[in-house]
Amino acid sequence: MPRLYVLGNFTIDDVIYHGSSAWWDVPGGNVLYSAAGARTWLSEVGLLARLGRDYPDAHLRTLADSGFVLGLRRVDRPNIHTWALYEAGASRFVNHIDSGGHHDMSIRQEEIDESHRRAEAYHLASMPTDIQLDLVRALKRPDNLVSLDPHVDYLHRGDAALEGILRIVDCFLPSREEARLAYGADRPEEAARSFAAAGPRAVAIKLADEGSLVYDRGAARLVYVPAIDVAVTDVTGAGDAYCGGFLAGMLLTGDPVEAALYGTVSASYTVESRGALGVAIAPAEASRSRLAALRATVSVQQH
Structure with a gap:
């Protein structure tokens, strides 16, 4: 059984870059x-x-051949289809064309087989908040790790479901915009401390190409981790890859700052690739080399 599972949505994407390339399906x-x-x-x-x-x-079939264990449920709905336009400056507009919605296509806790409920770590990618809360309650144990990335379309300050989530999860991993909506102001440092005070031992706010801001509640450390400068092919999914790498880092090291470094390295490979299945599984030596170089760049504030 895998040590770590990810829960979320599959999509089929059409991606267009300003003045550059287009990829379909x-x-x-x-x-x-x-x-x-x-x-x-x-x-x-x-x-x-x-x-x-x-x-x-x-x-x-490609996933199963690439080291992924699949616990999937087919439903009688069209899959989520997206159309993404990246304008100059990397702005993005996403339209959901004739497709399933996030409520329809988000797995429910009762659909998870018992064989998949004994892992050491679970990451909940962006889904409707009420569904995430049910999943967190079902999967969290005293001896495992649970991280969560909220969905920007379902966030507002004072949301009871989000407050319930923050009391349970170990790691909260919003984007800057999601943090602004949940906190009520665009002040990432304040927001990170506020979220951590509600429960999570680690909060990482993703700042897109500026990196991430990480708060380690146990050590009262606030750490800025820059992005890695690589040749960008497609930024789609970089924030999600960061989250998966972050939880893997927590599982392997137990240190939120190290976890942020792991997540940043994972995101760097994603932006170099086209599509999720195009993400190269880099040799361990190359990943460790990026990790070591990145580690030397972080700045730590004690608060």
């Missing part, structure tokens, strides 16, 4: 990118998700 989704990020560090990673009736079986 690319397999994607937060569950796939998060799993790829964790796979950078672990030999085997599990995926728990719903699949639409039109999701290609060929993609699943």
